[in-house]
Amino acid sequence: MTAATLTIAQDVSLLRGFAAPTGPLVLAIESIAGRAPFRHLETRSGGRMSVAMTNCGPWGWHSDARGYRYVGRDPLTGECWPPLPLPFLALAAQAAALGGFPGFEPDACLVNRYVPGAQMGAHRDWDELDKRHPIVSISIGLPALFLWYGAQRQGRPIATLVEDGDVVVWGGSARAGYHGVRKLPPGEHPAAGSLRYNLTFRRAR
Ligand code: MD6
Ligand code: FE
Numbered sequence: 001m002t003a004a005t006l007t008i009a010q011d012v013s014l015l016r017g018f019a020a021p022t023g024p025l026v027l028a029i030e031s032i033a034g035r036a037p038f039r040h041l042e043t044r045s046g047g048r049m050s051v052a053m054t055n056c057g058p059w060g061w062h063s064d065a066r067g068y069r070y071v072g073r074d075p076l077t078g079e080c081w082p083p084l085p086l087p088f089l090a091l092a093a094q095a096a097a098l099g100g101f102p103g104f105e106p107d108a109c110l111v112n113r114y115v116p117g118a119q120m121g122a123h124r125d126w127d128e129l130d131k132r133h134p135i136v137s138i139s140i141g142l143p144a145l146f147l148w149y150g151a152q153r154q155g156r157p158i159a160t161l162v163e164d165g166d167v168v169v170w171g172g173s174a175r176a177g178y179h180g181v182r183k184l185p186p187g188e189h190p191a192a193g194s195l196r197y198n199l200t201f202r203r204a205r
Helices: 023-035 086-098
Strands: 004-009 012-016 052-056 060-064 067-071 108-114 120-123 135-141 144-150 158-162 167-170 178-181 196-202
Touching: 004 144, 004 158, 012 086, 023 052, 023 086, 023 108, 023 135, 023 196, 052 060, 060 108, 086 135, 086 167, 086 196
Parallel strands: none
Antiparallel strands: 004 012, 012 167, 052 108, 060 067, 108 196, 120 178, 135 167, 135 196, 144 158, 144 178
């Protein structure tokens, strides 16, 4: 699989179409959600996230009144998170290597589901133990604007259209960067219907 590698910012790469075709990924997500249902997590301040989330892999990202953390079991069911499918692992490792981070072995995959109107405010991924590992993020379904703020949470972000099959890889000097996703416009996509999914792979522990 070849892909155009574009640079969004230093150590932030966009691999256009690298994860296409995404039909098999959508089927895998539906299977994961059959065991660990999508849910709208609460923030520490009592808000409800507009993006619905679930996880697969040894560790899952969770948020509630106690804050953000990784948990080894789904708090909703008490069961372990569904396993990380091998094709997911291969895709994430290959994308990381193309982005300049060889040897990536994720142990957590956060699955985000956006309906039109859902958005993700500026944040940074900072709950992982060893920040030397990169993050790999796969976009599926409806296109969205990915916002890169960089070192500061405020200011005007760099907006990049992320479409079905696009992969964003970052790490190194960008690992602490603030980022978000603009409010999803309505639409229809052949693989994902009226939804956008995002798979974010991390090394949590
Ligand atoms: C999303 N992505 O694209 C949300 N985080 O739906 C993220 O928050 C993200 O794309 C860390 C690294 C890459 C990302
Ligand atoms: Fe993030």
